[in-house]
Amino acid sequence: MFLKSLKIENGESLIREIPFHSGINLIVDETNTSDRKQSGNNVGKTTVLRLIDYCLAGKGENIYKDPEFKDKSNNQIIENFLKGNNIIITLILKEDLEITLSKEIVIRRNFLSRKEKIQEINGEEYGNDEFPKKLKELIFNSSSQKPTFRQIISKNIRDEKNRLRNTVKVLHPTTTMEEYEALYLFWLGINSDNSDRKQKILAQIKIEQNLQKRLRKESNYSRIEQALIIINRNIAELEEKRKSFNLNENYERDLEELNFSKKEINKLSTQISQLELRKELILESKSELEKEIVEVNISQVQSLYNEAKALIPNLQKSFEDTLIFHNQMIQQRLDFILKELPELDEDIKELKRLLDAFREKEKSYTIILQKTGALDELQKTIEGLNRLYEQRGNLEEQKRMWDATISTQKALTNELDSINAGIDSKDELINERITIFNKYFSEISSRLYNEQFILSADKNDRGYELNISSISGNLGTGKKKGQIAAFDLAYILFAQEIEIDHLHFIMHDQIENVHDNQITSLLTEIISGVNCQYILPVLNDKLPTDIDIDQYKTLSLSQSDKLFKI
Numbered sequence: 001m002f003l004k005s006l007k008i009e010n011g012e013s014l015i016r017e018i019p020f021h022s023g024i025n026l027i028v029d030e031t032n033t034s035d036r037k038q039s040g041n042n043v044g045k046t047t048v049l050r051l052i053d054y055c056l057a058g059k060g061e062n063i064y065k066d067p068e069f070k071d072k073s074n075n076q077i078i079e080n081f082l083k084g085n086n087i088i089i090t091l092i093l094k095e096d097l098e099i100t101l102s103k104e105i106v107i108r109r110n111f112l113s114r115k116e117k118i119q120e121i122n123g124e125e126y127g128n129d130e131f132p133k134k135l136k137e138l139i140f141n142s143s144s145q146k147p148t149f150r151q152i153i154s155k156n157i158r159d160e161k162n163r164l165r166n167t168v169k170v171l172h173p174t175t176t177m178e179e180y181e182a183l184y185l186f187w188l189g190i191n192s193d194n195s196d197r198k199q200k201i202l203a204q205i206k207i208e209q210n211l212q213k214r215l216r217k218e219s220n221y222s223r224i225e226q227a228l229i230i231i232n233r234n235i236a237e238l239e240e241k242r243k244s245f246n247l248n249e250n251y252e253r254d255l256e257e258l259n260f261s262k263k264e265i266n267k268l269s270t271q272i273s274q275l276e277l278r279k280e281l282i283l284e285s286k287s288e289l290e291k292e293i294v295e296v297n298i299s300q301v302q303s304l305y306n307e308a309k310a311l312i313p314n315l316q317k318s319f320e321d322t323l324i325f326h327n328q329m330i331q332q333r334l335d336f337i338l339k340e341l342p343e344l345d346e347d348i349k350e351l352k353r354l355l356d357a358f359r360e361k362e363k364s365y366t367i368i369l370q371k372t373g374a375l376d377e378l379q380k381t382i383e384g385l386n387r388l389y390e391q392r393g394n395l396e397e398q399k400r401m402w403d404a405t406i407s408t409q410k411a412l413t414n415e416l417d418s419i420n421a422g423i424d425s426k427d428e429l430i431n432e433r434i435t436i437f438n439k440y441f442s443e444i445s446s447r448l449y450n451e452q453f454i455l456s457a458d459k460n461d462r463g464y465e466l467n468i469s470s471i472s473g474n475l476g477t478g479k480k481k482g483q484i485a486a487f488d489l490a491y492i493l494f495a496q497e498i499e500i501d502h503l504h505f506i507m508h509d510q511i512e513n514v515h516d517n518q519i520t521s522l523l524t525e526i527i528s529g530v531n532c533q534y535i536l537p538v539l540n541d542k543l544p545t546d547i548d549i550d551q552y553k554t555l556s557l558s559q560s561d562k563l564f565k566i
Contacts, residue, residue, distance in 0.1 A: 004092040025554040027537040044563025045537035049159045055091035055107045057132035082111040147183040159509045181463035188433040189500035208409040258365035266393035268355040440490035505533040516544040
């Protein structure tokens with residue numbers, strides 16, 4: 001899919017329409033930075049990227065909460081403008097820009113909520129959960145749970161700190177290796193339908209390991225088994241002794257009812273303890289997660305950032321957004337682990353009700369038996385048996401919990417091994433795909449830096465990860481951005497060769513950090529050989545003088561003609 005156009009509307013009034021073409025698309029800030037009274041940081045050039053990102057299921061807050069707008073008042077102005085005027089953004093994706101009748105995807109979004117919210121794909125409204133799923137289905141022909149649509153396209157829209165600094169580790173810093181594995185396999189065009197299940201299995205195994213850790217504080221499995229052998233032997237001896245007493249029929253029946261009640265009391269007590277232990281584990285996990293929710297004085301941090309930006313104009317203000325995103329992820333995990341609590345509370349309540357009933361029954365039969373004038377020796381025997389049955393019930397429940405968690409963990413591990421074996425069986429295919437990718441990656445990087453970058457798949461006990469190696473070792477900021485450009489362009493060539501669905505556009509911010517020689521090579525030589533769109537927001541006087549800006553210009557902005565014209 002290519003970008004066809006981006007339209008910004010205020011009701012029926014058109015504010016701006018941006019058509020995109022094949023090849024290089026420059027969003028140029030014409031501000032003359034030699035004039036110290038002028039600045040090229042608040043006209044909206046990066047905002048174009050973020051509006052496209054918003055239409056592709058982004059949150060959109062970075063449109064008006066960004067270093068591009070100098071202060072909170074400006075942020076508020078933009079936010080009020082977008083929401084107060086019901087600004088509607090329309091993005092059109094097209095399968096082939098050269099074929100008029102080729103497939104199109106029309107996406108419309110505004111910045112309002114509830115009933116006033118617009119979130120459409122091809123004229124149909126979608127909720128927050130279904131919106132990215134539908135985009136994934138239309139663009140990538142995939143309905144798998146993992147990786148998510150937003151994860152897949154993360155390398156195509158590089159406007160945020162993490163994606164500008166890292167070539168392949170483009171997701172949030174808290175992303176697990178298992179999530180990255182699913183993403184990398186998808187990028188390589190390899191089926192990863194089990195990736196979602198694998199992540200859930202690993203979470204469940206962690207719960208079972210925590211349960212075993214708690215059980216181990218009380219006793220270990222071998223000690224429980226040996227204690228049960230001894231207790232069963234003692235019970236058998238006392239049962240034989242009890243049978244030696246000659247008692248009337250009613251006494252035997254009442255005694256059996258009493259013993260049955262005691263047994264049920266012990267069983268129910270143990271079951272309640274088990275459920276309360278499970279609840280305690282969940283609450284402990286909740287407490288641990290809540291500790292991870294970061295609460296800081298945002299205004300103080302904002303002041304520090306404002307001071308820092310005065311010294312470093314290009315400083316990325318990502319702290320607040322990263323903090324909010326991190327807390328939202330923690331909240332989602334909290335919601336997941338707390339789903340079991342209502343059912344646990346109901347089970348505990350019901351078991352306690354049964355426990356009270358059996359205690360009343362026990363009390364009743366105890367009174368009846370006391371009235372029969374049982375022999376002291378028999379009473380001692382019965383009391384001894386009751387204590388032993390109680391001990392045995394407690395140990396049996398501990399053993400049952402051990403057996404259950406060991407069995408569950410074994411089943412989960414077997415399933416995980418099966419999934420990993422399925423992935424491992426694709427080793428050869430993974431290496432074949434990486435070889436194809438490196439054909440383009442090394443060639444483009446060689447043309448840029450006379451040095452070949454190599455992608456490799458490294459496997460450990462948690463799965464695959466992708467790494468990039470360089471002959472010269474560490475990369476500087478400019479060279480790193482050149483590596484990112486080489487990677488993204490190589491991916492489009494790779495995806496075309498193996499015929500997998502992909503986006504044909506790349507959006508990069510801060511291209512000025514790349515050396516002039518590499519910028520010239522990219523814009524005048526390399527990109528022309530790739531069937532793609534390369535969208536760059538740039539300052540007019542920051543590009544090399546030998547670049548014909550007018551040839552590639554898609555949009556021109558300035559202090560007198562800002563993106564939203566406000």
